[in-house]
Every structure is written in C-alpha cells, then in structure tokens.
Amino acid sequence: MTDEQGRIFRAAWIAGVHKHYPGEPKPGYVTPWEDTPDWERQAAVAVFGQVRDFITVSGGMTAKLTRAQKGRFVALCWIAQIYKHIEDPKSSYVADWDDLPEWQKETDADIFERIETQA
Numbered sequence: 001m002t003d004e005q006g007r008i009f010r011a012a013w014i015a016g017v018h019k020h021y022p023g024e025p026k027p028g029y030v031t032p033w034e035d036t037p038d039w040e041r042q043a044a045v046a047v048f049g050q051v052r053d054f055i056t057v058s059g060g061m062t063a064k065l066t067r068a069q070k071g072r073f074v075a076l077c078w079i080a081q082i083y084k085h086i087e088d089p090k091s092s093y094v095a096d097w098d099d100l101p102e103w104q105k106e107t108d109a110d111i112f113e114r115i116e117t118q119a
Helices: 003-020 038-057 067-085 102-116
Strands: none
Touching (some): 003 102, 038 067, 038 102, 067 102
C-alpha cells in the first residue's frame, strides 16, 4: 500500500465533503493530506487497499452494486480502522451506516467509485 493511494482516498473524501456537506465543513474534514494526522493517513491507505482488493476479488462486478452498498463498504472498513487506531472512540466515529448523515453516505460512495477508477 502506498502513500499515493492514501492521497487518492483523501482527495476523494475532500471532494465529496465539498460536494455533499451542507454549509461550511469543519476544517478537519478538508485538511490537506500533508496536514492529516499519521493514523488517519494509515487508515486512508488501508481502506483504499481493502476497497481495491474487494473490487479485484469480485472480478469488477462491484460495478453492479448500488451507491449505498459501495458507501456502506467504505464506512465499515473505516470503522475498523478507527477501532485499530483509537482506543476508545467517540460513538459518532463508529456510527453504523443507518446513523450516518446523508452527506457522509454520499461521500463514502464517491470514495468507492473513485477507487474503482484506479483498480
């Protein structure tokens, strides 16, 4: 897994936030890669790899998934990374798909679709 994959993930996140977030996003949501905490960079690289591997082992058939299914996969992979890097995360950091705001669901789906173009 490479730094470049993490950068792609982060760029897709930031683009999604700018596109879907209602109003002005929190500064941490759009922090550039260079200023992103190390744990978050590691998580971005890991989730990019998980999505890429899922696409690969599915023979590209992930293209048939709905946006919600794609976003849900990204969200679940991200939650696992939160647990890996944060000992006692806030409940909002590990919220289930149904509890996420719509902007975050759309952003997660955008991330998956961006990775599909790279796989």
